[in-house]
Amino acid sequence: MTIRVLITDDHGVVxxxxxxxxxxxxxxxxxGEAANGEEALRMARELGPDVVLMDLxxxxxxxxxxxxxxxxxxxxxxxxxxxxxLEDASVSGAVRAGAIGYLLKNTEADDLGRAIxxxxxxxxxxxxxxxxxxxxxxxxxxxxxxxxxRETEVLKxxxxxKANKQIAHELFVGEKTVKAHVSSILxxxxxxxxxQAALYALRIGLVSMEELNEESW
Amino acid sequence: MTIRVLITDDHGVVxxxxxxxxxxxxxxxxxGEAANGEEALRMARELGPDVVLMDLxxxxxxxxxxxxxxxxxxxxxxxxxxxxxLEDASVSGAVRAGAIGYLLKNTEADDLGRAIxxxxxxxxxxxxxxxxxxxxxxxxxxxxxxxxxRETEVLKxxxxxKANKQIAHELFVGEKTVKAHVSSILxxxxxxxxxQAALYALRIGLVSMEELNEESW
DNA sequence: GATAATCTAGTACCAAAGTCGGAGAAGGGA
DNA sequence: TCCCTTCTCCGACTTTGGTACTAGATTATC
Numbered sequence: 001m002t003i004r005v006l007i008t009d010d011h012g013v014v015x016x017x018x019x020x021x022x023x024x025x026x027x028x029x030x031x032g033e034a035a036n037g038e039e040a041l042r043m044a045r046e047l048g049p050d051v052v053l054m055d056l057x058x059x060x061x062x063x064x065x066x067x068x069x070x071x072x073x074x075x076x077x078x079x080x081x082x083x084x085x086l087e088d089a090s091v092s093g094a095v096r097a098g099a100i101g102y103l104l105k106n107t108e109a110d111d112l113g114r115a116i117x118x119x120x121x122x123x124x125x126x127x128x129x130x131x132x133x134x135x136x137x138x139x140x141x142x143x144x145x146x147x148x149x150r151e152t153e154v155l156k157x158x159x160x161x162k163a164n165k166q167i168a169h170e171l172f173v174g175e176k177t178v179k180a181h182v183s184s185i186l187x188x189x190x191x192x193x194x195x196q197a198a199l200y201a202l203r204i205g206l207v208s209m210e211e212l213n214e215e216s217w
Numbered sequence: 218m219t220i221r222v223l224i225t226d227d228h229g230v231v232x233x234x235x236x237x238x239x240x241x242x243x244x245x246x247x248x249g250e251a252a253n254g255e256e257a258l259r260m261a262r263e264l265g266p267d268v269v270l271m272d273l274x275x276x277x278x279x280x281x282x283x284x285x286x287x288x289x290x291x292x293x294x295x296x297x298x299x300x301x302x303l304e305d306a307s308v309s310g311a312v313r314a315g316a317i318g319y320l321l322k323n324t325e326a327d328d329l330g331r332a333i334x335x336x337x338x339x340x341x342x343x344x345x346x347x348x349x350x351x352x353x354x355x356x357x358x359x360x361x362x363x364x365x366x367r368e369t370e371v372l373k374x375x376x377x378x379k380a381n382k383q384i385a386h387e388l389f390v391g392e393k394t395v396k397a398h399v400s401s402i403l404x405x406x407x408x409x410x411x412x413q414a415a416l417y418a419l420r421i422g423l424v425s426m427e428e429l430n431e432e433s434w
Numbered sequence: 435g436a437t438a439a440t441c442t443a444g445t446a447c448c449a450a451a452g453t454c455g456g457a458g459a460a461g462g463g464a
Numbered sequence: 465t466c467c468c469t470t471c472t473c474c475g476a477c478t479t480t481g482g483t484a485c486t487a488g489a490t491t492a493t494c
Contacts, residue, residue: 017234084228212420
């Protein structure tokens with residue numbers, strides 16, 4: 001009984017590479033490739049794979065959102081997050097969204113095959129680094145204090161390099177208001193400056209490299 | 218006569234994938250894999266490949282630096298930059314460093330084989346997007362005014378979220394000096410704030426996501 | 435030996451960022 | 465109805481960031 005795998009990654013090289021490698025294992029069968037979360041959801045519906053390999057940083061629909069939707073709709077499909085991003089929020093986000101595994105892209109290719117088989121079997125697979133993050137979160141029940149909707153909006157603009165004045169203008173509020181939001185954001189994230197907040201936002205994928213490239217500066 | 222290829226990428230999955238795929242082409246032979254620029258240089262010396270596939274975003278020694286050293290020392294070895302980053306400075310940087318090709322990771326795997334063969338033959342290979350960036354740079358002889366060594370150093374720290382005072386402390390200079398450097402950086406990059414400069418540095422891969430994850434904030 | 439670039443650092447100044455505390459309006463529960 | 469959160473905004477303040485200009489020391493270059 002072969003395990004049917006759906007690959008999701010926005011980079012063609014990675015997709016082809018995974019397909020090539022996994023294709024050599026007679027127990028695995030790559031049934032499709034998706035380039036973003038939306039495609040992944042659609043193809044998961046159509047193909048009904050056993051396991052989805054899911055990149056987290058993708059355009060259109062990110063991997064965590066896609067994972068959530070797939071797991072909600074097709075609970076028999078297991079999802080393994082396979083990403084180069086290691087971040088507390090990503091790990092717990094993926095796990096909360098229903099991923100059964102979290103592996104880093106520097107995982108040895110051999111291990112990957114084993115992890116997929118284990119996942120198809122319902123067994124949890126975590127990279128040691130990811131496991132540590134989860135442990136840390138459980139031990140210290142530090143709810144990193146979720147940002148409100150508005151704060152998230154502001155943070156996104158900060159992470160695109162905008163000044164308070166510009167943000168105020170874009171959101172049709174006063175600069176004082178923006179400052180208040182920024183202060184609150186810094187406190188909740190535990191960072192010391194808007195630059196750190198911007199980098200944080202990038203780190204957790206709140207804004208993507210692609211979005212950054214839209215900025216003209 | 219097979220073409221000997223050295224793969225350089227810090228992600229195991231990508232390396233394995235490339236090796237698998239390229240291995241299927243009888244005209245190509247993957248003679249080695251390197252996980253960073255330093256390894257790439259060493260292995261290029263030892264193995265004398267015809268073509269090096271070089272990721273630009275890597276720890277230890279970035280791809281542009283490695284490209285420069287390889288081309289300087291082993292001019293018969295051709296280097297193809299293979300990366301997910303598309304940025305003016307990366308493209309012209311790689312080209313200046315001596316890369317004969319610049320391809321994106323979303324390149325179809327078929328094209329990659331063809332590109333490698335062309336490169337071994339001394340033919341230039343550019344992704345259309347990369348070609349456009351080069352064109353633009355040639356048309357508008359806007360030399361983005363290269364940063365000096367020290368400025369680059371400062372920018373890296375800015376991009377890790379450090380304040381001027383911290384940077385001054387780390388580099389054993391006065392805060393005034395750091396400010397002077399930062400001002401000069403902003404002017405050269407054409408950006409308006411340190412946050413934008415930090416994002417710029419990230420965009421061009423001066424600092425990587427991985428490095429960001431080392432920061433404790 | 436002159437020239438240019440870089441790194442250093444100063445002064446003076448202004449703008450932007452961020453803090454602290456308070457406060458009114460709107461909306462959703464309990 | 466009362467409570468809680470969020471969003472809005474204020475004043476007053478401190479700190480950080482950034483500009484403009486100048487200038488000595490060092491080093492590489494011609």
